[in-house]
Amino acid sequence: MSEALDDQWVVRGDHDEYATILFNEVMPDGYALNHPRHTLLLKTTQSLIVASREGPFAFTQSPKVLARVARSIIGFGAWCNMENIERFENVTPDDIARFVSLAATGYERTMQTVRRIQDATDALRSAVGVPVPLALALQHAGIPSNLRSKIPRALEAYYHMNYPLALETVSARTETKQTLTKGTLYQKFFPLDMLWQCRKSISSALVFEPFPAGVWSVAESLGKDNGHTKTMPVNVCFHILAAAVNWVTLGNALLRLMHETSRDPSKAEEACLQFSKRHANELCGVSLSTRKLGSPYIVHPKTACITYLPTAVYIIIAAFTARRDIEISKLSAGSVTGNSESGWWLKSYIAKTLRRDDFTPCPEIVKAAVCLMEKIGREVRQEHAISLLFVVPGDANNCSYRRCAIDINLFARLVQTPKVMIEEILTDWKFSPHQFRRAFAVLFVWRFEYANIGALSYQLRHFNIDMTLNYVRDAELSSLIGEEYHKLTLEKMRSYANGPEKPCGIFGNVLKKFIQRFRNTISMTDEAGLERKLVEFVEQRKLRLRATPWGYCGASGTPSNLRRAACQSVINPSRGITLDGVPDSTGSDEYLCARCHFHVTDSTREDHWVAKQKSMEQAARNAYTSELLRRAQMERSRVIRIFIQKNFNKE
DNA sequence: GCCTACGAGCTCTACATGTC
DNA sequence: GACATGTAGAGCTCGTAGGC
Incomplete structure (x- = not known):
C-alpha cells in the first residue's frame, strides 16, 4: 500500500x-x-x-x-x-x-437526491439567479457530479425547477428504479x-x-435474483464471426496498406480506394480512406489496423476457445504452439478455477489471429521488452504503447451486424465478451447434440460439471437448439422432396413414402403446396432429425420410440438418453443404426459408410486382433456392407 | 447458500486529430 | 488558429459467473 x-x-x-x-x-x-x-x-x-x-x-x-x-x-x-x-x-x-x-432501491433513493437538489436549487436561486448551473447545484447538494446517470429523478426535478419548458425532453430519463x-x-x-x-x-x-x-x-x-449472460441470436453470431474471420484473413494485407499509406501520403487515398474495391467482400461493407467522409462505414487504414483488427482477433479467440475476457486480455505473444498435424494449443491464464496457465486446443484460425496480433504489436514489444499480446503503438507525444481498445459493439456496427427485434424495436444487439464463451457452448452442444458434456466442461475449465450443465439446460438455449433442429429437419425434408438427395435407411424409406404420398395428392407444379405439406408433416409429428457422422436420428423421446430404437436395447451397454429425453447418439454407432427403425441417411454420408466398412474389414484381418474381436468385427462389417449395398447400390 | 472477483455501462476529463 | 469531433482512460454503481 x-x-x-x-x-x-x-x-x-x-x-x-x-x-x-x-x-x-x-x-x-x-x-x-x-x-x-x-x-x-x-x-x-x-x-x-x-x-x-x-x-x-x-x-x-x-x-x-x-x-x-x-x-x-x-x-x-x-x-x-x-x-x-x-x-x-x-x-x-x-x-x-x-x-x-x-x-x-439504489443510490438515488438512499441519498434522497431529489429533495437535496431541490433544496440546493432553492438556496442558490437568490444568489446566482435562474437557471442555476447544474454543476453548482450538484456541488451544493453534495452529490458527486459523476453520478448523474444514477439520479434521473433528481435531474428531472432540477430541470423542472430551472428549465420548465424543457421538461418534456428530460422526462424520458425517469424510470422506476428496480431493486x-x-x-x-x-x-x-x-x-x-x-x-x-x-x-x-x-x-x-x-x-x-x-x-x-x-x-x-x-x-x-x-435483493432480486441475478440475471445471466444473454445468448446471441444465431444470425448475429454467425455474421460477426464471419466478419471477424474475414478481417483476420485480410489482416496482413491491411497492415501492408497501412505502412504504404504512411510512407507515401500522396498516394494514400488512391491506394485505399483500390484496396476497398479489391477486398469489398472481405471488408464486410467497410471502405478505407485517409479522409474523413462522414460515413460510419469508412475508416482510416491506421484505425482499421490498430483498433478493428485487434477486435477481430479478440472475437476469434473468444469464440473458438471459449476463454474469458480476462484470460484473453492477459495473453502473451507466442501463446499458440503446435502444428497443423497434431493440432494447435493456446496457452492462457485460466481465471476463477485453475488460476494458472494452461493449454486449450484451438483451430488454425486462432493461430492465424494470434500471429496477426503478434505482428501488429511486434515493434512495441521489442522496444519495451514486454510480452503482452494485445498492445499497439501509443500516441506519439504521450505514451509509447498502450493496450488495445477492444470494442466489440463498435466492430459489430462497422461490419453491419444484423439488427434484432427486442420488445418490438429493431435495435443493435449488445455484445459482451462472455457471450462468445456462451456461444461456444451453444455451438458445441448443437453440433454434438448434448454429447460429451465432460469435454465441454474441460474446455470451459469448470471444476463442477453442474456449472456446465447450467449452460446447456438454460431454457433460452434449449429453445434455440430446438429451433435449429426444426430448421435442419425442414431443410432435409425439402432436399429429399426436391432432390438431388434421396433418403435411405429404414426411417429414410418411411419419409420417402410420405413425400411420394404428398406428391400424389397435389399438383406436380404446386411447390407451395408441397412446402405446406412438409411443414405440416414436420410440425404435426414433431419430427426432429439430429445429425450423426453417418446420418440422422429421427427417434423422439416417447416410450414407444425409446423401446424400439436399436441403440436403446438392453444389450447395448453404451445406451443413453440426452438431456431432452431422446436417444443419445453418442451411445450408438453405424452397426446399430443400420438396423434401426429411426435411422435416415443419404448420399452425403455415403463416403463415411464405405470408409467405415473398409476400416472394420482391415481391423478384422489384423493379425494382432483376438479371435473374439475378429468375429465381432466381421459380423459388424457384414451388416454395414449389406446396408451399403441396399441403400447406396454398391457392391 | 454464501461469497469472491470480476465485467457492463455510464459519465467526465484530457488530449489528439480533423475541418474550416 | 479556432472550433468541432473523436477517443482513451479513469471513477462510479450495479450486474454476473462461478467456487466451495
Missing part, C-alpha cells in the same frame, strides 16, 4: 494491479471527506481498508475489492452524515434497518458488518451486530 496522500490512496496488488481510492468525495453537508470535520470517518475508512487486507479480519488482497469496501463505508458514512449521525457509535438498529431497505440484485446488496452490506467485527481496531465502530442472521440473509430478503 502506498503512503497516504491528501486525497487518495493507491492500493497495489499482484501482477501490477492497482486501484485508486479517492478520499475527496463531497459529503451531503458540502464538505469533502478529507476535510478536518470528517476526520473520524476518513480514519475509520482507512483503518477498515487495512483491516480487510492485513490481520485477523483480512479477507482479500485485491485492490479492486478493497476499493469497493472503501466505497461502501464512505457511502454509509455519507448517509449517516445526511441523517446527522456523526459517529458510527450513534447508529441504532433502526438506522441500519432503514439504511438497508433504502440501499436496496438491486442480491449480489450487489451483499457487497454493499458486508463492509457494514466489518464496522462491528473490527470494532477494536477502528476509530469509530458500531456498538451492536448489524446483521445477526448473516449479511447474506438480509441481502437475499431485499
Whole structure:
C-alpha cells in the first residue's frame, strides 16, 4: 500500500494491479471527506481498508475489492452524515434497518437526491439567479457530479425547477428504479458488518451486530435474483464471426496498406480506394480512406489496423476457445504452439478455477489471429521488452504503447451486424465478451447434440460439471437448439422432396413414402403446396432429425420410440438418453443404426459408410486382433456392407 | 447458500486529430 | 488558429459467473 496522500490512496496488488481510492468525495453537508470535520470517518475508512487486507479480519488482497469496501463505508458514512449521525457509535438498529431497505432501491433513493437538489436549487436561486448551473447545484447538494446517470429523478426535478419548458425532453430519463440484485446488496452490506467485527481496531465502530442472521440473509430478503449472460441470436453470431474471420484473413494485407499509406501520403487515398474495391467482400461493407467522409462505414487504414483488427482477433479467440475476457486480455505473444498435424494449443491464464496457465486446443484460425496480433504489436514489444499480446503503438507525444481498445459493439456496427427485434424495436444487439464463451457452448452442444458434456466442461475449465450443465439446460438455449433442429429437419425434408438427395435407411424409406404420398395428392407444379405439406408433416409429428457422422436420428423421446430404437436395447451397454429425453447418439454407432427403425441417411454420408466398412474389414484381418474381436468385427462389417449395398447400390 | 472477483455501462476529463 | 469531433482512460454503481 502506498503512503497516504491528501486525497487518495493507491492500493497495489499482484501482477501490477492497482486501484485508486479517492478520499475527496463531497459529503451531503458540502464538505469533502478529507476535510478536518470528517476526520473520524476518513480514519475509520482507512483503518477498515487495512483491516480487510492485513490481520485477523483480512479477507482479500485485491485492490479492486478493497476499493469497493472503501466505497461502501464512505457511502454509509455519507448517509449517516445526511441523517446527522456523526459517529458510527450513534447508529441504532433502526438506522441500519432503514439504511438497508433504502440501499436496496439504489443510490438515488438512499441519498434522497431529489429533495437535496431541490433544496440546493432553492438556496442558490437568490444568489446566482435562474437557471442555476447544474454543476453548482450538484456541488451544493453534495452529490458527486459523476453520478448523474444514477439520479434521473433528481435531474428531472432540477430541470423542472430551472428549465420548465424543457421538461418534456428530460422526462424520458425517469424510470422506476428496480431493486438491486442480491449480489450487489451483499457487497454493499458486508463492509457494514466489518464496522462491528473490527470494532477494536477502528476509530469509530458500531456498538451492536448489524446483521445477526448473516449479511447474506438480509441481502437475499431485499435483493432480486441475478440475471445471466444473454445468448446471441444465431444470425448475429454467425455474421460477426464471419466478419471477424474475414478481417483476420485480410489482416496482413491491411497492415501492408497501412505502412504504404504512411510512407507515401500522396498516394494514400488512391491506394485505399483500390484496396476497398479489391477486398469489398472481405471488408464486410467497410471502405478505407485517409479522409474523413462522414460515413460510419469508412475508416482510416491506421484505425482499421490498430483498433478493428485487434477486435477481430479478440472475437476469434473468444469464440473458438471459449476463454474469458480476462484470460484473453492477459495473453502473451507466442501463446499458440503446435502444428497443423497434431493440432494447435493456446496457452492462457485460466481465471476463477485453475488460476494458472494452461493449454486449450484451438483451430488454425486462432493461430492465424494470434500471429496477426503478434505482428501488429511486434515493434512495441521489442522496444519495451514486454510480452503482452494485445498492445499497439501509443500516441506519439504521450505514451509509447498502450493496450488495445477492444470494442466489440463498435466492430459489430462497422461490419453491419444484423439488427434484432427486442420488445418490438429493431435495435443493435449488445455484445459482451462472455457471450462468445456462451456461444461456444451453444455451438458445441448443437453440433454434438448434448454429447460429451465432460469435454465441454474441460474446455470451459469448470471444476463442477453442474456449472456446465447450467449452460446447456438454460431454457433460452434449449429453445434455440430446438429451433435449429426444426430448421435442419425442414431443410432435409425439402432436399429429399426436391432432390438431388434421396433418403435411405429404414426411417429414410418411411419419409420417402410420405413425400411420394404428398406428391400424389397435389399438383406436380404446386411447390407451395408441397412446402405446406412438409411443414405440416414436420410440425404435426414433431419430427426432429439430429445429425450423426453417418446420418440422422429421427427417434423422439416417447416410450414407444425409446423401446424400439436399436441403440436403446438392453444389450447395448453404451445406451443413453440426452438431456431432452431422446436417444443419445453418442451411445450408438453405424452397426446399430443400420438396423434401426429411426435411422435416415443419404448420399452425403455415403463416403463415411464405405470408409467405415473398409476400416472394420482391415481391423478384422489384423493379425494382432483376438479371435473374439475378429468375429465381432466381421459380423459388424457384414451388416454395414449389406446396408451399403441396399441403400447406396454398391457392391 | 454464501461469497469472491470480476465485467457492463455510464459519465467526465484530457488530449489528439480533423475541418474550416 | 479556432472550433468541432473523436477517443482513451479513469471513477462510479450495479450486474454476473462461478467456487466451495
